[in-house]
Amino acid sequence: MRISLLAALLLTLPTLAGPTDELYTLGPDSTPQKNVPTGKIIGPLTLASTKAYPGTTRNYWVYVPAQYDGKTPASLMVFQDGHYFVNLKADYRIPIVFDNLIYRREMPVTIAVFINPGRTPDQKEASSSDWGDKGNNRRIEYNPISDKYPTLICDELLPTIQKDYKISDKPEDRAIAGASSGAIAAFTVAWHRPDQFRKVISTIGSFTNIMGGHAYSDLVAKTDAKPIRIFLEDGSNDNRGMRGQGENAKYDPLWDWHLNNRKLLAALTEKKYDVNFSWGLGTHSNKHAGAIMPEMLRWLWRDSARPTDEPTTRGPLPAVTPAN
Numbered sequence: 420m421r422i423s424l425l426a427a428l429l430l431t432l433p434t435l436a437g438p439t440d441e442l443y444t445l446g447p448d449s450t451p452q453k454n455v456p457t458g459k460i461i462g463p464l465t466l467a468s469t470k471a472y473p474g475t476t477r478n479y480w481v482y483v484p485a486q487y488d489g490k491t492p493a494s495l496m497v498f499q500d501g502h503y504f505v506n507l508k509a510d511y512r513i514p515i516v517f518d519n520l521i522y523r524r525e526m527p528v529t530i531a532v533f534i535n536p537g538r539t540p541d542q543k544e545a546s547s548s549d550w551g552d553k554g555n556n557r558r559i560e561y562n563p564i565s566d567k568y569p570t571l572i573c574d575e576l577l578p579t580i581q582k583d584y585k586i587s588d589k590p591e592d593r594a595i596a597g598a599s600s601g602a603i604a605a606f607t608v609a610w611h612r613p614d615q616f617r618k619v620i621s622t623i624g625s626f627t628n629i630m631g632g633h634a635y636s637d638l639v640a641k642t643d644a645k646p647i648r649i650f651l652e653d654g655s656n657d658n659r660g661m662r663g664q665g666e667n668a669k670y671d672p673l674w675d676w677h678l679n680n681r682k683l684l685a686a687l688t689e690k691k692y693d694v695n696f697s698w699g700l701g702t703h704s705n706k707h708a709g710a711i712m713p714e715m716l717r718w719l720w721r722d723s724a725r726p727t728d729e730p731t732t733r734g735p736l737p738a739v740t741p742a743n
Contacts, residue, residue, distance in 0.1 A: 439656055440706035443699065448519045448713035449512045455522045456485035460505060460514055466579060468537060471571035475537030475556055478544055480505045481580070482514045482531035484521050486726065492587040494529040494723065495580070496594040497572060497608075497616075499561065499601030501533025503547050503705070510709030520713060526720040527592070530584055534576060536560050561597070561604035562630040564638075568604050569611040577615065590646075594618035594719060598705055600625045603632045609647045610635075618719050619649040622708035623657055623701075626683050628673035636679065639686035648693040650715045652708045653680040654701030676703065 451457075462480030479501055487493050498504035504513045513531060520526045535545045536557035543554040550557065560568050572595070580586060587593070593616045597605040602624035609616045626632045653676060660675030661668050672678055677698075687694040695718055699707040708715075 437656060437702040437704070439654070439700040440702055440704040443701065443706040443710040445510075445512070445710055446713065449516055449709070451515055452519055455518050457518055458482050458484040458487075458514055458521075462505075462533075466534070466576060468571055468575055470575055471567050472537050472556060472560065475539055477535045477537040478502070479532055479534040479576070481584075482517060482533070483584070484517060484528055484530070486521055486528045487530065487584075489585060491528070492585050492592070494527045494592040494594070494720070495532070495586050496529050496596065496618075497532045497534060497576070497605075498595075499534060499536075499597030499604050500545065500550060500557075500599075501535050502545055503550070503598070504596075505531075505533040506547050509547055510705035511712055512709070513712070516713050516716065520716055524725040525717050527723040527725060529594075529720075530580070530586065532576065532580055534572075537571075557600060558629070561600035562625065562632055564603070564607050564610075564631055564634065566611040569608045572608050573612045573615045590615050590617045592723065594620070596620035596622075598622040598624075598708065599703065600629065602626075603635075606635070606649065609649075610638075610645065613645045613647055617646050617648060619647060620652075620712075620715050620719060621649060621680075622652045622705065623676065623703055624651065624653065624680055624683075625676065626679040627676055628671075633673045633679050636682040636686040639683065639690055639692075644690040644692055648719065649687065649695075650719055651680055651684055651694065651696040652699070652711065652715065653677050654699045654704070654707055656700055656702045658703055 460480055460482050463478035465476050466479055467476045503509050504511045521528055536555050538544055538555035545555055595605040595608050595616045602621035603626055606619050606621055609619045626635050655677055657676040660671050662671050662674055663669055684696050697711055701707040
């Protein structure tokens with residue numbers, strides 16, 4: 420099926436921004452703070468798939484917070500399109516946000532894994548300048564709503580991480596997140612495997628008819644509620660479903676990103692899911708989600724266990740003043 424030039428651009432360039440996106444700026448929680456210990460970023464490492472996508476490999480990075488002691492089980496959060504979420508100069512800057520929120524006891528001690536889409540030997544590794552829908556397996560891994568990608572995360576990635584780190588075995592202590600096609604992939608993991616992941620953050624989620632993702636709102640409505648907590652973010656200026664060019668352009672609701680995010684929210688709300696949302700003014704850009712990521716994380720982990728030691732044992736809690 421041919422897609423419009425605009426839709427193709429939106430699929431390949433999830434950082435595409437317009438004037439309304441500049442309304443959103445990063446706050447102090449996305450900036451290094453004085454006295455806050457810095458976690459380690461390990462990688463890139465390589466994961467080869469033998470079950471879900473034989474013949475493919477993908478890079479991944481592991482963030483280990485300073486507070487992780489290797490004895491107490493840590494929470495876990497997995498980010499799709501890992502190259503962008505681990506990037507300390509991009510819109511999310513997750514390692515910095517985790518440093519600040521974990522230190523302030525606003526989320527639990529959490530190991531983060533940033534995983535890229537797979538590629539065959541003749542394809543390119545995804546990067547922050549080229550997310551790679553056409554150059555790797557991103558589209559065919561992230562957009563289907565089958566249990567294939569959940570197999571990769573739960574049965575191939577997770578055991579690999581557990582070899583090196585002590586991860587909580589409670590699904591409530593595991594979260595998964597992504598943007599655009601990575602967002603629907605994250606939701607798909609929790610949808611099929613709530614025994615492993617029960618927390619989701621979806622930003623500019625592609626719950627559209629790329630590969631049948633528009634079906635999720637009906638699936639949610641027709642299925643008994645699952646124990647999933649989810650935060651949805653999108654902008655009213657996201658791709659609104661106009662396909663074709665000039666006089667031939669027609670509106671297709673199945674390709675309306677914002678409409679289908681709102682439909683999913685309505686279905687989740689009707690089924691009484693633990694759901695929250697933020698509809699901004701953004702386009703298919705990460706600016707809005709990056710600006711509110713600390714608040715999304717606070718909400719997602721709001722009732723999770725925190726360290727019980729007194730703050731004075733690690734020095735005073737930092738002021739929200741950027742480090743020099």
